[in-house]
Amino acid sequence: MAGSAEAQVNPGSFRSVGFSPQYASATGCAWAKAHATSHRAGILAVVLAAVALLANFASAGPLDEMSLDRWKKLREAERYQLNIAEKYFRENNFKVALTEYEKFLTLHEKSEGAPFAQYKWSLCQVQLKKLNTAVKEGFQSVIDYWPDSPESLAAAYSIARAYKDMGDVKQAKKAYGTVLAKHGGHLVAVLSRVDLAEIARIEGDEKRRVALWQELVFQTDRKDGAEPYCQQAAVNLAAWQFAKASFPEGLKALATNYTPEQLPYYISYYANGPLQTLTNMAETKAGGEKLADEAAEYIRKQIPADRQDEAKKTYARQCGFYMADLYWASKRPEKCREIYEQQLKELGPADDTLGRLAGWYKSMNRREEARKTYGQFAKVHDGQGQIAYMFREERRYPEAVTLYRELIQADTKNANLWQGELAHALREGGQYKEAIGAYRLWDNSPNNLWHMAGCHRALKEHKEAVGLYQQILATEKSWAPQAQLQVGYTYEEAGEKEAAIKSLQLVCKRYPKTGEASQAHAHLQNQYKINQTFGGDAGKDE
Amino acid sequence: MPGSPRSPLPWRIAGVVLAGLWLWLLADSLWVHALEFHLPRAAFLAIQWSGFSGVAALLVLWLIRLACGNQATRDKLWLAATVAYIPLWHWLVFAADQAGLDGLRVMLAQGGLGGLFCVGLAWVVWLLESAAERVRRRKREALSIPGTQRQPRSWNPLDPDAWFYGQSRKLSQTLAAFCSYSFAFCLAFLMFSRISGCQELYEAPAGGGKPIMVSQQVKIQKVIKKKFVINPFSAIVFNPPPIDDVKLNLAEATAHLYKVGDGSGEGAGFSGGTARGKVRFIRLEYQGGDWDQDFGVGADQNMLIQYGVLTQQKVHTETESRSIAQLKAFPAGKSPPLMYLTGQRNITLSSSEAKILREYLLEKHGMLFGDNGGSGHFHNQFFAMMREVLPNVEPVHIPLDDVIHRVPYPLPFLPYVAPHGGREAWGWKVDGRWVCYYHPGDIGDAWADGHSNVPRPVWEACYQLGTNVIFYAHAEYNQWLEAQKRK
Known part of the structure; x- marks a missing residue:
């Protein structure tokens, strides 16, 4: 349950009202941008926290840093050598960094920096996918030779982590247990609890997992780098509590992370997934609705009574949106509309509220009302852009094209943006020749070249398409594998089998590490029954 | 008497x-x-x-x-x-x-x-x-x-004049007797097969050896370039070669200095094996996809032959396939230590098949060797299948210095033909033993004739990796058998 709750944490409030955040950003709507930014910030925070957790082995933050006090004690030659090794480590050139740390250990065996160098040497081995070597010859040596060094704590944790990463769960649990028993107050204990919670998830031991989260959230001092791990645990605990329809407990966990002003957004964000799951099933529906009501009520109480200045008005609107998101997730759309209409009444018309309301009409398939609502936008061009997008959704391309052409003339500041949208509308409407012309005027290389090639292919002008892909190949290194792959497909469409095979083989040969090589290899085998793909790679580091 | x-x-x-x-x-x-x-x-x-x-x-x-x-x-x-x-x-x-x-x-x-x-x-x-x-x-x-x-x-069927035999009575009675007997014989045969579980035995080749790395001997020959005596005051411009320009000719020679196997016994093999036993390469048949990709002569049979060459162990003459249901017929202690599974489409697994696989991996001490034969979709299918078979085991990346990548052939890198499922090998470990090895990059294509035209070092390494995985499964199985005997 908890696992599913976490997995379903979903920021998709925009999706819920049928509005694309990409498009909102693209059209330059300030309201949408603001909202999208706040959502993105949330997503970014979560992603960063997850990445930080996952990457804590590669760079264990404070664990793989040397204190200034100890740095001061190093001689100049030692600092010089260590700096070289650190430079390569930072550049992810772990093979060279490994030899440089080795050099340091050979030259300055009795230095204050020796345990640090040994520890970093082990981290290099981890990065080079040699975990056994890292444990036996690296981390264990730090503990054996420098038991009193700060690195010995990190090494003890790293051993446990390495066992976990190698799938040796029993040994990992034992090693984590040792870390917790010996260094309970240290950051390594926090990291150990995080990893143990993960092991409990794999083993399906929910009780243990929740107990570990509770320790991290409520009993751990969030200092010396422990903050992100405790925050993540709080988020996980809150999502788990929400999945159990327990709002007060979830709120309690989230309150350890965020200020009262931030809480409405995060409540809405983390309750969204659990709410959808709960209200999907008849037996938990009542619990889901209760959770939504409690959360919405809490958010309502945070809305300031005095809404004279613009900042407070904006905050009040945002809180309303979060409440609407909760109701939407609990499958009570009518309540969303009530909130939007009440907002328009109490706080006056605003583009973001109107956009939400229009999105709601769209999701209810009341498209004419949606169009009317978009027509009330204070920023007329943004509203028109949305209407044009609606025409595209309805496959009424001529009307969309006309609107975009008007927008190019009227909104000169964003003319390039509208030019791209116009080209897309023309292509979607099957007017490929006109679309090519429009793409040519769109200043967004190599995107425009890519789409132009697509249009030429649709017109069966394969030579022109190949020419455009070749242009991308020559100019954009990162696009080269997919461009080469498309060259192969284009030749195939043109009936030039041999050229197609050669192009596909070239993908395998030139870019063997990419996903395109995989596609080309599979296509050669399936379509042409050719095994000679010329690919293959040794999987070595680049 | x-x-x-x-x-x-x-x-x-x-x-x-x-x-x-x-x-x-x-x-x-x-x-x-x-x-x-x-x-x-x-x-x-x-x-x-x-x-x-x-x-x-x-x-x-x-x-x-x-x-x-x-x-x-x-x-x-x-x-x-x-x-x-x-x-x-x-x-x-x-x-x-x-x-x-x-x-x-x-x-x-x-x-x-x-x-x-x-x-x-x-x-x-x-x-x-x-x-x-x-x-x-x-x-x-x-x-x-x-x-x-x-x-x-x-009404007596033994009576040739019974009314139900019709006109040609004798012929009808004989035919009825023949059909009844044939049916009863088939039924008895099926029942007997069922009692014995239509049992099939897998026996490894007898022998012994140590699971250690193949030692590599490298002969180094220094080829020193001709030295020139140069007059620094000469009017002729001459670029002397750098002092360190010494070329090394490295001739690599790998000698089989020991027997590739596990336990004590004559020749390369396994102490729990039998004189008639052979290493077999059995493919797992499954529903939903192309389980038979690169199957048989000129394909995975090359790997089996190469395993015999690299380890000197006795190998079966051809590769085989068994369905998941047939796995049940192998008794514990006589079941195949390794099953190979490949493809590029769907894998459909019923709950009973998942149970059979789970029992094979955990109770019969078997191992699964998965190979992504051509798509990212298969990668997801394989992982979903493993989630169903072993819900409480999380896949992990297998380190390059793990025993499976070191014995008998140490591999400094993971070779692949195309990175359909990434560039790292995945494994499912239970009680310190890999129960599943997943290769993400179509290793089967490197074994096939022509080796997909991948560079020689890559396909050679693919053969060595295949040898390592087959050997690992057999060695682990042999150790388990020995432990069972000691118990």
């Missing part, structure tokens, strides 16, 4: 004891495998040989005695021959099996089954004829009594 009406009591007792011994040995060799687990191999074989051969020899003597003596009627002689048929047939199959004559064994097994069918059919015909004759005689006797009226409609 056993069964003979004039045999003295001690002979009869001996006969019963021998029949019991034979049945017990048969049950043990087919289903129980207790002797094999608890006795040293030599003692086990001695018991089997003496038991089966003793019974066979006594039966032959008995038949000769019956044939030469005047006491037995012809029917009794045939009956005795029929009784002796099964143990004698079994002995022949057993002897061919022990001699490692696989072709002969199969021929004898199949031919013997056909013979058994014919013998049974002959008895059915004889019994039917006798019964029909008795019925006719009884009818004739009844009709000969004066005042007897016409017989009512006969």
Whole structure:
């Protein structure tokens, strides 16, 4: 349950009202941008926290840093050598960094920096996918030779982590247990609890997992780098509590992370997934609705009574949106509309509220009302852009094209943006020749070249398409594998089998590490029954 | 002699004891495998040989005695021959099996089954004829009594005049008897197969060795460029070669200085193996996709041959395939240590199949070797399948310095043909043992003829990786067998 709750944490409030955040950003709507930014910030925070957790082995933050006090004690030659090794480590050139740390250990065996160098040497081995070597010859040596060094704590944790990463769960649990028993107050204990919670998830031991989260959230001092791990645990605990329809407990966990002003957004964000799951099933529906009501009520109480200045008005609107998101997730759309209409009444018309309301009409398939609502936008061009997008959704391309052409003339500041949208509308409407012309005027290389090639292919002008892909190949290194792959497909469409095979083989040969090589290899085998793909790679580091 | 009406009591007792011994040995060799687990191999074989051969020899003597003596009627002689048929047939199959004559064994097994069918059919015909004759005689006797009226409609199937046989009565009765017998024979065969679980055995080659890395010898030959004596004041401009320009000619020579295997025994192999045992490469058949991608001659058979070359162990002549349901037929201790699974489409697994796989991996100490044959979709399918089979085991990246990547061939990198599922090998580990190895990049294509034109170092490394995985599975299985024996 908890696992599913976490997995379903979903920021998709925009999706819920049928509005694309990409498009909102693209059209330059300030309201949408603001909202999208706040959502993105949330997503970014979560992603960063997850990445930080996952990457804590590669760079264990404070664990793989040397204190200034100890740095001061190093001689100049030692600092010089260590700096070289650190430079390569930072550049992810772990093979060279490994030899440089080795050099340091050979030259300055009795230095204050020796345990640090040994520890970093082990981290290099981890990065080079040699975990056994890292444990036996690296981390264990730090503990054996420098038991009193700060690195010995990190090494003890790293051993446990390495066992976990190698799938040796029993040994990992034992090693984590040792870390917790010996260094309970240290950051390594926090990291150990995080990893143990993960092991409990794999083993399906929910009780243990929740107990570990509770320790991290409520009993751990969030200092010396422990903050992100405790925050993540709080988020996980809150999502788990929400999945159990327990709002007060979830709120309690989230309150350890965020200020009262931030809480409405995060409540809405983390309750969204659990709410959808709960209200999907008849037996938990009542619990889901209760959770939504409690959360919405809490958010309502945070809305300031005095809404004279613009900042407070904006905050009040945002809180309303979060409440609407909760109701939407609990499958009570009518309540969303009530909130939007009440907002328009109490706080006056605003583009973001109107956009939400229009999105709601769209999701209810009341498209004419949606169009009317978009027509009330204070920023007329943004509203028109949305209407044009609606025409595209309805496959009424001529009307969309006309609107975009008007927008190019009227909104000169964003003319390039509208030019791209116009080209897309023309292509979607099957007017490929006109679309090519429009793409040519769109200043967004190599995107425009890519789409132009697509249009030429649709017109069966394969030579022109190949020419455009070749242009991308020559100019954009990162696009080269997919461009080469498309060259192969284009030749195939043109009936030039041999050229197609050669192009596909070239993908395998030139870019063997990419996903395109995989596609080309599979296509050669399936379509042409050719095994000679010329690919293959040794999987070595680049 | 056993069964003979004039045999003295001690002979009869001996006969019963021998029949019991034979049945017990048969049950043990087919289903129980207790002797094999608890006795040293030599003692086990001695018991089997003496038991089966003793019974066979006594039966032959008995038949000769019956044939030469005047006491037995012809029917009794045939009956005795029929009784002796099964143990004698079994002995022949057993002897061919022990001699490692696989072709002969199969021929004898199949031919013997056909013979058994014919013998049974002959008895059915004889019994039917006798019964029909008795019925006719009884009818004739009844009709000969004066005042007897016409017989009512006969329902007796032994009576050729039964009403349901229609016009051509004799032919219909014979056909009905033949069909009934064939059906009963097939049913009995199926039931017997079911009782034995249609058992199939997997036996590794006997031998021994140590699971350590192949040592590589590198001969280094220095080739020093010609030195030039240069006059620094010469008017001729001359670029002297740098002092360090020394070329090294490295000739790599790998010598098999030890036996690739596990445990103690003669030759390369496994201590838990048998003289007739061979390393087999069995592919797992599954529903939903192309399980047979790169299967057989010129494809995965190359890997099996190469395994034999690289390890000097005995290998089977061809690669095989079994369905997931067939995995159940392998008894614990005689099941394949490794099953290979590849493809590029869907994998559909029923809950019973997931259970069989789970039992194979955990209880029968098996291992799965997954290979992504061509798509990112297959990667997801494989992982979903493993989530169903082992829900409480999380896949992890297998380190390059893990034993599976080091023994017998140390691999400094993971070779692949195309990165369909990434560039790192994944594994599922249970109690310190890899129960599943997943290769993300179509290793099967590198084994196939032409090696997909990948560079030589890559396909050579792919062969070495395949060897390592097959060896790992067999070595782990052998250690488990040894541990079971010690228990």
